Amino acid sequence: xxxxxxxxxxxxxxxxxxxxxxxxxxxxxxxxxxxxxxxxxxxxxxxxxxxxxxxxxxxxxxxxxxxxxxxxxxxxxxxxxxxxxxxxxxxx
Amino acid sequence: xxxxxxxxxxxxxxxxxxxxxxxxxxxxxxxxxxxxxxxxxxxxxxxxxxxxxxxxxxxxxxxxxxxxxxxxxxxxxxxxxxxxxxxxxxxxxxxxxxxxxxxxxxxxxxxxxxxxxxxxxxxxxxxxxxxxxxxxxxxxxxxxxxxxxxxxxxxxxxxxxxxxxxxxxxxxxxxxxxxxxxxxxxxxx
Numbered sequence: 001x002x003x004x005x006x007x008x009x010x011x012x013x014x015x016x017x018x019x020x021x022x023x024x025x026x027x028x029x030x031x032x033x034x035x036x037x038x039x040x041x042x043x044x045x046x047x048x049x050x051x052x053x054x055x056x057x058x059x060x061x062x063x064x065x066x067x068x069x070x071x072x073x074x075x076x077x078x079x080x081x082x083x084x085x086x087x088x089x090x091x092x
Numbered sequence: 093x094x095x096x097x098x099x100x101x102x103x104x105x106x107x108x109x110x111x112x113x114x115x116x117x118x119x120x121x122x123x124x125x126x127x128x129x130x131x132x133x134x135x136x137x138x139x140x141x142x143x144x145x146x147x148x149x150x151x152x153x154x155x156x157x158x159x160x161x162x163x164x165x166x167x168x169x170x171x172x173x174x175x176x177x178x179x180x181x182x183x184x185x186x187x188x189x190x191x192x193x194x195x196x197x198x199x200x201x202x203x204x205x206x207x208x209x210x211x212x213x214x215x216x217x218x219x220x221x222x223x224x225x226x227x228x229x230x231x232x233x234x235x236x237x238x239x240x241x242x243x244x245x246x247x248x249x250x251x252x253x254x255x256x257x258x259x260x261x262x263x264x265x266x267x268x269x270x271x272x273x274x275x276x277x278x279x280x281x
Contacts, residue, residue, distance in 0.1 A: 007164070008148065008231065009224070012217040015234060058239050059232045060148070061163055 004078050007060045015058040022051040022065045022081070047071055053081060102199040102257050103264040110271040113205030115264065118252070121158075121170040122177040123198065127190040128165060136188040148230045150243055160230050162241065168194065199260045201253045202245075203267060209248045210275040215266055216240075222247035236266045 004010045021043055027035040044050075047070060054064045063081035068074070106117040126144075128136045137143050142153045144167050150160040157177065162168045171177040173195075181191055203212060209220050215235045219225065231242045240263070241254040255263045 008233075010219070011233070014217070058234050061232075 001073050001075075003054060003056075003064070003066060003075060005056050005059055005062065005064065006078060006080055007062055008056065011056070011059055015056060016064075017055045017057050019053040019055050019063070022053045049076055054078075102260040103201065104261075108268060110268065111205075111207070111211075111274050113203060113208055113211060113271050115267055115271065116202045116204070117260075117264075118200045118202050120173050120195065120199070122173055122175065123194045124169045124178055124181055125162065125190075125192040125194045126159075126167045126169055126181070126185070127192075129189060132188040136185050139185045139188060145230075148232065150228050150230050160241070160243065163232070197257060198241075198254050199257050201255065201260065201264060201267065202250065203253070203271075204246075204250045206249060207275045208251055211267070211270050212242075212251045214270040214273070214276070216242060218242075220244075220251075235263055238263050238266070 001013045002010050003013065003016055024039065027039050049067055050070050052066050052068055054066050056062050056064060064078055065081045065084065066078050067076040069076065101117060103117050108115050126136075128144075133144070140153070140159075142151055142159060144159055145151050145161045148161050150158060152158050156171065158170045160168050160170070169177060169181060178191065178193055185191070213220055216233060218231055218233050225231065225244055226247045227244050229244050233240065233242060235242070235253060235255075238255060238259045243252045243254070244250070245252055253263060253267070
């Protein structure tokens with residue numbers, strides 16, 4: 001699998017590190033206990049497109065939002081996490 | 093400011109040849125990291141009299157200082173040793189950017205000769221075709237398992253590997269093994 005970093009171009013997978021679900025949002029401090037349990041422990045396991053955070057540690061050290069099909073590894077888009085944060089879970 | 097230590101060369105031997113190619117430890121250059129303060133990039137460009145490269149590339153200023161993009165919001169300025177680069181930059185842009193002397197942190201190994209691109213391709217996982225990576229281009233990537241800043245000084249025949257000093261001997265070994273292995277499929281050319 002190769003990812004096309006918006007800053008560096010197409011690079012091999014060994015330059016990147018998977019850093020988790022990009023749609024997670026930290027609950028408010030006074031959110032119910034269950035919201036914090038969901039945030040800390042529960043993750044979706046989607047069959048299809050998924051927004052993920054990847055870190056280009058060996059290259060430009062940018063955080064990226066990658067929309068990847070978990071069934072086929074097809075990459076739909078790669079963008080800078082700073083310039084275009086992933087949509088909230090409810091929007092995607 | 094304390095004197096930097098350079099008791100022995102970063103790699104030995106500093107010059108070696110194999111398969112018609114040469115691998116050289118280039119003379120140390122003063123290297124200053126430039127990290128512009130928030131909102132100061134335009135003023136910094138004016139103060140330096142150049143436009144710092146917005147992509148991963150290298151620009152040579154009229155006074156011979158070489159500016160390379162090293163990361164997001166970070167550039168390296170290099171000049172020959174003894175030319176007082178730090179004091180010159182401090183005079184022009186101390187209030188616009190964080191300046192850090194990185195002279196002794198990295199060294200540059202230069203691979204030159206016919207077939208240098210083929211040898212480099214054996215250990216670097218990016219497309220080195222001159223259409224994509226020609227003179228002036230810079231890439232932050234891997235050589236084997238070692239992070240490097242790769243620059244092309246002459247398409248096909250000259251590549252510079254800038255590497256942390258403590259990794260230099262290991263990288264030197266990897267490049268030498270690639271050189272000794274010769275150019276893949278060269279009998280067909």
